[in-house]
Amino acid sequence: MLKQRLLSAAVLIPVVILAVYLGGWLIYALVLLAVAGALWEYGDLVSVWPEQASMHIGMLLLGLLLLSDGQFPDLGIARWGLLVGALGLLTVQVFNKNAPGSLDRWALAVAGAIYVGYAGSYLLRLRAHPQGLALLVLALAATWICDSGAYFVGRAYGRHKLAPHISPKKSWEGVLGGLISGVAAVMVIGCLWVDGFTCWHGLLLGVLVTAAAVVGDLGESVVKRQMGAKDSGKLIPGHGGALDRIDSLLFVVPLVYGFVCLFGI
Secondary structure, eight states: OHHHHHHHHHHHHHHHHHHHHHOHHHHHHHHHHHHHHHHHHHHHHTTOTTTOHHHHHHHHHHHHHHHHTTTOGGGOHHHHHHHHHHHHHHHHHHTTTTOTTHHHHHHHHHHHIIIIIIHHHHHHHHHHSTTHHHHHHHHHHHHHHHHHHHHHHHHHHOOSEEETTTEEEEEHHHHHHHHHHHHHHHHHHHHHHSTTOOHHHHHHHHHHHHHHHHHHHHHHHHHHHHTTOSOSOSSBTTTBSHHHHHTTHHHHHHHHHHHHHHTTO
């Protein structure tokens, strides 16, 4: 499993680095593919499909519409798209003859579009920031380094379970490893590369990023456990599905965006 994870990372990381560096349409295309895959996996997980293909496709389109607001913010489609999309998905249920589960499917579809699509749009919003290259690298690198620190420390020293009913393998020792590595990554990248970034910013943001990464991972685990699934998919060998790869980022990146706006960085 570790060998598969490393091989997959060796293939994907250069692609991500190139897209983040060049920005523009390349990063939009990469994020679009990742979010579309994650949305489809989410729909499979919560059983929006196969009961109603229209709900699955509608959720996908709404999620991608919300994502695109990060690339085309001047169009102001986020709130309008969410309203029209949510009402449209509910309209589908009008023609479903009040079948059992109609309300659940509607609520899960709207929630999925917001969870994956709208949160994913902040990958594009953060890259569009005046210091977007440095900030997005900070968010991505800190999340991955935090995840790696938690993984290796947890494997070696994990004894005290963090959330046994949600993710049995995660431990408090792993969280500590992720915290140390995550804070270090944020402080080094931020202080060296981001204008106006101080050590105090790094310490605070590092703690927040670690917490967001852990909760993001556990949040997706709740969805999977509720539906009796181990992974969201099998798209990436050793890593599971697209949603498994971006679950922490869906929490971390909006947090970093809000942080830099709040502190005027």
